[in-house]
Amino acid sequence: MKVGIIVFPGSNCDSDCLYAFRDILDVQAFYIWHKDKDLKKADLIILPGGFSYGDYLKCGAIAKLSPVMDLVYSFAIKGGYVLGICNGFQILVEMGLLPGALLRNRDLKFICKNTFIKCVNNNTKFTSTIENKNILNIPIAHKAGNYFIDDKGLKDLYNNNQVVFKYCDSNGFIDEKSNPNGSKDNIAGITNQQGNVLGMMPHPERAIENLLGSEDGISICHSIIRSL
Amino acid sequence: MIYRIIVTYKPVVSDPEGQVIKSALIKKGYKFIENVRVGKIFDITVNNRNDATDEIEKLSKEILVNPIVEEFTVEVLKENP
Numbered sequence: 001m002k003v004g005i006i007v008f009p010g011s012n013c014d015s016d017c018l019y020a021f022r023d024i025l026d027v028q029a030f031y032i033w034h035k036d037k038d039l040k041k042a043d044l045i046i047l048p049g050g051f052s053y054g055d056y057l058k059c060g061a062i063a064k065l066s067p068v069m070d071l072v073y074s075f076a077i078k079g080g081y082v083l084g085i086c087n088g089f090q091i092l093v094e095m096g097l098l099p100g101a102l103l104r105n106r107d108l109k110f111i112c113k114n115t116f117i118k119c120v121n122n123n124t125k126f127t128s129t130i131e132n133k134n135i136l137n138i139p140i141a142h143k144a145g146n147y148f149i150d151d152k153g154l155k156d157l158y159n160n161n162q163v164v165f166k167y168c169d170s171n172g173f174i175d176e177k178s179n180p181n182g183s184k185d186n187i188a189g190i191t192n193q194q195g196n197v198l199g200m201m202p203h204p205e206r207a208i209e210n211l212l213g214s215e216d217g218i219s220i221c222h223s224i225i226r227s228l
Numbered sequence: 229m230i231y232r233i234i235v236t237y238k239p240v241v242s243d244p245e246g247q248v249i250k251s252a253l254i255k256k257g258y259k260f261i262e263n264v265r266v267g268k269i270f271d272i273t274v275n276n277r278n279d280a281t282d283e284i285e286k287l288s289k290e291i292l293v294n295p296i297v298e299e300f301t302v303e304v305l306k307e308n309p
Contacts, residue, residue, distance in 0.1 A: 094294070104244065150240065182242075
């Protein structure tokens with residue numbers, strides 16, 4: 001298995017992703033510069049967190065125009081695995097690979113803290129090995145993570161089982177109090193209809209070993225490795 | 229020619245920044261304020277040529293605006309001399 005991590009000017013979680021897959025999981029992983037014209041035969045493409053192009057215009061709006069993104073788009077349409085984390089999720093939404101939009105947080109603040117998320121769909125390529133009542137302790141770090149989708153879109157998401165992660169409390173209870181940023185229905189992560197593209201605001205790569213406070217993120221990586 | 233593109237959130241999308249500004253204005257005594265919505269303005273200068281409105285609308289939809297949550301208007305700010 002090969003993991004390609006796309007690096008934009010302003011990406012800042014690229015090395016965390018590389019560390020998670022290459023050093024912790026012993027998987028072949030490498031960077032792909034945003035101007036490259038080759039995905040180097042990667043089986044999984046990661047769009048990492050950060051502030052691509054300084055978040056100018058709209059988060060992810062300039063990154064989607066980078067030369068390599070045409071390749072990422074075709075790769076995803078053909079069924080290739082794509083994981084977008086934080087800014088990566090914003091880019092996927094801007095590209096139209098995932099529905100909805102990510103607005104500024106309800107309280108207009110940058111939020112950097114540990115959150116609990118509940119996996120509400122284990123029947124995906126990204127979540128099949130998640131255990132422990134499906135509750136994961138994974139940090140968020142964003143200012144624009146307030147997931148928005150209109151009512152019809154929300155219904156479609158549920159009908160197609162595309163909602164994967166929801167913010168919850170430590171017991172897995174999903175309510176407004178455990179919603180850090182105002183996201184519709186506490187949504188923290190969704191897939192596309194085909195299930196090969198996942199976008200999520202929490203950072204699994206920052207919860208990869210106990211030294212970091214949690215290793216719950218590793219189950220997402222394990223799921224992907226098993227699926228491939 | 230200069231085109232002005234005004235981008236605002238759709239009415240269905242909540243605008244927390246607008247709400248904070250509204251509360252601040254009311255706190256300051258401007259009690260008649262009912263609502264505040266915040267938007268963005270792009271002033272785009274194009275080279276001297278004929279009407280570019282169609283292309284300005286196209287690029288707005290493609291790049292400047294997120295049609296899921298935003299709407300926009302285009303006006304001509306300055307005509308060619």
